[in-house]
Amino acid sequence: MSLLSVEDLVVDHRSPDRPPVRAVAGASLTVEPGEVVGLVGESGCGKSTLARAICGIAAPTAGSIDFEGRRVRPLGLRRRDPALTRIQMVFQDPFASLNPRRRVGRQIADGIRGEATPEELLERVGLDAGMAGRYPHEFSGGQRQRIAIARALAARPSLLIGDEPISALDASAQAQIAGLMRSLAVESGAGLLFISHDLSVVRLIADRIAVMYLGKIVETGPTAEVWDDPRHPYTRALLAAIPEPDGSGTLPAELPGDVPDPAAPPSGCRFHPRCPHAMDVCSVREPMPRDGVACWLYDSEGSAAE
Amino acid sequence: MTILAIEDLTVDLGGRGLIRGIDLSLERGKVHGLAGESGSGKTMTGLAVLGLLPHGARTGGTISLGGTDLLSLSPKEMNARRGREIGTVFQDQSTSLHPMLSIGRQLTDHMRHHLRLDRAQARERAAELLGKVRIPDPGRALDRYPHQFSGGMRQRIAIAIALACDPQVLIADEPTTALDVTVQAGILRLLRGLCDDLGLAVLLVTHDLGVMSAVADVISVMRDGRLVETGPRARVMRDPADPYTRALLDALPGRSTP
Numbered sequence: 054m055s056l057l058s059v060e061d062l063v064v065d066h067r068s069p070d071r072p073p074v075r076a077v078a079g080a081s082l083t084v085e086p087g088e089v090v091g092l093v094g095e096s097g098c099g100k101s102t103l104a105r106a107i108c109g110i111a112a113p114t115a116g117s118i119d120f121e122g123r124r125v126r127p128l129g130l131r132r133r134d135p136a137l138t139r140i141q142m143v144f145q146d147p148f149a150s151l152n153p154r155r156r157v158g159r160q161i162a163d164g165i166r167g168e169a170t171p172e173e174l175l176e177r178v179g180l181d182a183g184m185a186g187r188y189p190h191e192f193s194g195g196q197r198q199r200i201a202i203a204r205a206l207a208a209r210p211s212l213l214i215g216d217e218p219i220s221a222l223d224a225s226a227q228a229q230i231a232g233l234m235r236s237l238a239v240e241s242g243a244g245l246l247f248i249s250h251d252l253s254v255v256r257l258i259a260d261r262i263a264v265m266y267l268g269k270i271v272e273t274g275p276t277a278e279v280w281d282d283p284r285h286p287y288t289r290a291l292l293a294a295i296p297e298p299d300g301s302g303t304l305p306a307e308l309p310g311d312v313p314d315p316a317a318p319p320s321g322c323r324f325h326p327r328c329p330h331a332m333d334v335c336s337v338r339e340p341m342p343r344d345g346v347a348c349w350l351y352d353s354e355g356s357a358a359e
Numbered sequence: 360m361t362i363l364a365i366e367d368l369t370v371d372l373g374g375r376g377l378i379r380g381i382d383l384s385l386e387r388g389k390v391h392g393l394a395g396e397s398g399s400g401k402t403m404t405g406l407a408v409l410g411l412l413p414h415g416a417r418t419g420g421t422i423s424l425g426g427t428d429l430l431s432l433s434p435k436e437m438n439a440r441r442g443r444e445i446g447t448v449f450q451d452q453s454t455s456l457h458p459m460l461s462i463g464r465q466l467t468d469h470m471r472h473h474l475r476l477d478r479a480q481a482r483e484r485a486a487e488l489l490g491k492v493r494i495p496d497p498g499r500a501l502d503r504y505p506h507q508f509s510g511g512m513r514q515r516i517a518i519a520i521a522l523a524c525d526p527q528v529l530i531a532d533e534p535t536t537a538l539d540v541t542v543q544a545g546i547l548r549l550l551r552g553l554c555d556d557l558g559l560a561v562l563l564v565t566h567d568l569g570v571m572s573a574v575a576d577v578i579s580v581m582r583d584g585r586l587v588e589t590g591p592r593a594r595v596m597r598d599p600a601d602p603y604t605r606a607l608l609d610a611l612p613g614r615s616t617p
Contacts, residue, residue, distance in 0.1 A: 095539040096510070223397045224566040228610060250539055253569075253611070294544040296569035298611055300596025304551060304573050305544040311509055 054122060055083040056244045057107065057140075057212055062116035064102050074316045076102040078268030078323075079116065081342070084212060084244040089235050091259030091276065092248045093291070097312055099268040100248045104216045107246070108142050109133065120212065138164070141205035143234070145217040147197035151189040157200045158185025164207040174203040178233060195226030199233070206237060213238050214246045219254060227251070231258050252295055256280055264288045267315060267323040274345045284346045286328045322349065360387045362527050362560035363408065367420035370403055370584075372413060377403050379584040380420070385528060385560035390551070392563045392575030392592070394607065400584040401564045405530045408562065409447055410437035424528065443473040446521030450533035452513035456505040456520075462489075463501030466520055473524045488519040492549060511542035515549065522553065529554075532564040547574050568611060572596050580604045 064077040076099040084090050092100050105111040107118055112127035119125065123136055141164075144150040152160060158171035165171070172182035178199040189197055198218060205213060215234055219227040231247070235258040238245035249255050255262060256276055263273040264285065272285040283289045293306040310327040313319055319326050325335040330350055340347045363385040370378040378400045385391050393401045406412050408422055410429060422429040424444060429437065441447075449455045457465055466488065467481035476484065482501065489497035492515040505513055514534060521529055531550065535543040551574045554561050565571055571578055572592065579589040580603065588601040599605045 095541060225396045225610060252540065291541060294540040296544070296547065296567075296573035298568040298572045298596060298608070300572050300593040302573065302576075302592055304548050305540070307544045307548055308541040311511070 056086045057084040058119045060117045063114045064106050064111050065114045072316050075268055076315060080270050082263055084246050086244055087239055087242050089245040089247060089258055089260045091255035091262045092265060093252055093255050094265035095312055098265045100265050101216050104214050104248055108140055109137060138208050139211045141208050141210035142214045143201050143205050143218045146221045147194060147201050150201050151197055153189050156186050156188060161204045161207050164204060166209050174207055178203045194222050195230060198222060198230050210243055212244045216248050227254060267318055272346045285348050286330050287324045362387050363424045365422050368407060369419035370407055371417040376584055381586045383579055385562055387560055388555060388558045389576040390554055390561040390563050390574050392571040392578045393581060394571055395581035399581045401581045402532055405532050405562060405564050408530055409441055409445060442469045443524045444526050445528045446526035447530045448517050448521050448534045450536050452510060452517050455517050456513055458505055461502055461504055462516055466523055470523045488523055492519045510538055514546055527560060529559050529561045531561060535570060550574060
């Protein structure tokens with residue numbers, strides 16, 4: 054049994070006078086204990102909504118989320134199910150996620166389960182124990198994110214979720230914080246779902262990578278395999294767009310077109326209007342994931358239909 | 360050909376030396392990349408060229424553009440050049456465009472002021488510029504508002520605004536940092552193309568060494584208000600002379616010290 058198992062999850066954002074926006078449109082994903090899964094995709098692809106649903110902040114329209122064998126139910130007015138406090142999240146902006154008016158040690162102490170002290174937790178994330186009495190504004194962005202991580206660790210999570218935890222940080226702090234999250238999760242045997250649009254950092258820390266496009270996961274696989282041999286045309290386009298710091302002056306490849314409106318997604322495969330390999334079948338029928346990739350190019354049934 | 364030359368520039372704010380004597384030149388048709396961590400003074404350098412330093416900042420040295428020292432100009436004289444001879448693109452396209460004004464208005468205001476064009480001429484030129492930065496259906500885009508465009512499109516519009524008065528110099532401060540890699544690739548290609556076609560002298564401020572490697576011709580690395588290294592792109596990226604540059608390169612994900 055997986056630590057986390059998401060099956061065919063659908064999440065709609067509803068707003069008055071508008072058609073519902075299907076942010077997550079049937080996504081399946083698993084995270085095992087001690088495993089780091091990197092979830093990547095362009096802004097608006099639904100990766101943050103997926104993370105919020107896993108924490109119970111966003112309510113699923115259909116599909117299921119199971120954590121340690123229990124169904125995750127969306128948060129309501131009642132207290133959160135204590136079993137679900139073993140899922141902890143680190144948010145994007147440590148300037149907004151910490152209370153500016155409370156000492157950081159107190160904020161960490163809120164969630165402590167077991168014997169730990171805020172001082173120990175601060176040391177685990179690479180800060181001085183003596184800093185517990187300070188306020189958030191006395192820290193840099195990278196330090197604040199460390200504090201947010203310490204607060205998440207206080208609950209002894211078995212699943213840590215980072216929702217773009219490094220995108221608000223300086224370049225110099227990004228790799229450090231990502232590496233810290235990985236080592237803390239792996240050491241404690243917890244799973245880590247790391248969401249980022251920065252593929253180079255995900256490559257560095259993730260065991261497995263899941264690529265999301267317009268509400269669907271189009272490819273998953275071990276990071277090195279996906280990196281060396283991306284199969285889905287969207288994954289290829291994403292990787293080709295990363296500028297290499299090799300000094301060659303090579304301009305990265307452009308992916309033509311914009312991400313379509315999730316309220317009116319294209320028929321068939323959602324990537325077909327932008328795909329250089331689109332075939333007739335692609336605009337008609339949606340490819341199902343097979344061996345980790347949802348693309349008609351790798352589906353004999355699709356070639357037969359051609 | 361040198362378009363803009365910075366010599367021994369210092370910027371002092373409240374007794375703190377933010378820039379401590381740098382020399383840097385921008386050449387016609389070349390992208391000069393300025394790298395460094397946050398707080399190293401790279402953004403301040405761009406702001407000094409634009410005459411947009413924070414209130415109370417004291418400057419030394421010279422920034423010469425076409426035989427004039429920009430630092431010696433009065434605010435009024437500087438206003439006549441900013442947007443006219445020096446264009447600028449900032450990181451955050453959602454705040455650099457006015458949400459309540461149409462794209463056409465934002466593109467034509469400074470053209471009418473600086474170039475003394477009438478409404479129809481300015482509009483015609485604005486549509487032409489939007490085409491140049493590859494906004495689909497430029498004529499209609501003029502009557503639309505920023506929120507009707509994606510982040511990448513807004514950044515293209517911001518570039519069109521920066522180029523409206525045919526500046527010689529473009530200051531681009533982290534122009535792709537807020538964008539997805541796929542969108543970033545398009546903007547980098549656009550910037551490089553415009554620099555080559557229009558002979559712009561570009562100062563590209565970025566912490567992203569991948570971006571630097573893709574578009575910069577010359578790279579300077581800044582630390583604590585000083586330049587630690589300046590050189591041709593390939594040399595700086597492959598064989599950095601300064602230990603700090605080497606450390607920055609080694610800090611890149613997926614790289615390790617040899």
